[in-house]
Amino acid sequence: MGSRTENSNDQCVELREGDTVCRVAPNLGGALLSLSIGGIDVLRATPIGSMNVTDTACFPLVPFANRIADGCFIFDDRTINLPADPASPPHAHHGHGWRRPWRLATLSSSAATLEYVHQANSWPWRYCARQQLSALATGLSIELEVTNLSGRSMPCGFGLHPYFDLVASSYVVIDAPQCLRPDDRGIPCLATPGLMGQQRLSGLADFDALLLDESGRVLIGATGWEVEMVAEQVVGWQFYLPPERRYFCVEPVSHRPNGLDSFEGRDVLSPGECHSWKVLIRRTR
Numbered sequence: 001m002g003s004r005t006e007n008s009n010d011q012c013v014e015l016r017e018g019d020t021v022c023r024v025a026p027n028l029g030g031a032l033l034s035l036s037i038g039g040i041d042v043l044r045a046t047p048i049g050s051m052n053v054t055d056t057a058c059f060p061l062v063p064f065a066n067r068i069a070d071g072c073f074i075f076d077d078r079t080i081n082l083p084a085d086p087a088s089p090p091h092a093h094h095g096h097g098w099r100r101p102w103r104l105a106t107l108s109s110s111a112a113t114l115e116y117v118h119q120a121n122s123w124p125w126r127y128c129a130r131q132q133l134s135a136l137a138t139g140l141s142i143e144l145e146v147t148n149l150s151g152r153s154m155p156c157g158f159g160l161h162p163y164f165d166l167v168a169s170s171y172v173v174i175d176a177p178q179c180l181r182p183d184d185r186g187i188p189c190l191a192t193p194g195l196m197g198q199q200r201l202s203g204l205a206d207f208d209a210l211l212l213d214e215s216g217r218v219l220i221g222a223t224g225w226e227v228e229m230v231a232e233q234v235v236g237w238q239f240y241l242p243p244e245r246r247y248f249c250v251e252p253v254s255h256r257p258n259g260l261d262s263f264e265g266r267d268v269l270s271p272g273e274c275h276s277w278k279v280l281i282r283r284t285r
Helices: none
Strands: 003-007 009-015 020-025 031-037 056-059 073-076 080-081 101-108 113-117 127-136 137-149 160-167 171-182 186-198 207-212 218-224 225-231 236-241 247-253 274-283
Touching: 003 127, 009 031, 009 101, 009 127, 020 127, 020 137, 031 137, 031 274, 101 137, 171 236, 225 247
Parallel strands: none
Antiparallel strands: 003 009, 009 020, 020 031, 031 056, 056 160, 073 080, 101 113, 113 127, 127 137, 137 274, 160 247, 171 186, 171 207, 171 218, 207 236, 218 225, 225 274, 236 247
């Protein structure tokens, strides 16, 4: 069985397979505390003692990613008003899962299933979110699943929020000819040129944009290691390089920011319907 430990990051679950070690904190937004492959932390490790989800290595975004302007959108002829998130007022931000504890539903030596059930409130739909984490010999598989438990159709999007340590040799390899940068409200919606090919991050200024790239594949690395992130059904990668330049984020997302009004097709769950979404992080060297 996978191991459980009690430490200053609350309950921790450790998953192992081959050279991969993943530490998970179900109670802290279902977040990863660390991901080590071949002895290298490919994601930023959570500081010991921190109970702030934004200090973690990665957390899930359900049932939407990024910002909803002023917390308001219209869906199925209903106006939905969501509370502002403290990280991005006056907007709603990144859904519910990252702000709530998840229940550890199953555990083995290399895999765990986490579950979060949302009761209808300002988000007027009840749903169940599951996160299946599977350590692999060369990486980690993360599958998110949402089931609509309400009696009306519900918009549903997915995302992941991984953090990477920024060092002098950090780079990304991506083919995104266009990106959406934030407007004066902080909503990524202004079309500008994106990033193409290998980008050394030491040469980039502060950057916050949705890189439009439906290929679902990006490479991230530094001296001595490289990982490939592969995601299903994405519109692109939310890329964030903050002014303090200690870390950067490359976030796979299934939809554009502030887009719940226009959700249709696979992005809408009928009553009882379930959708899943998968991301693979694997070391390539």
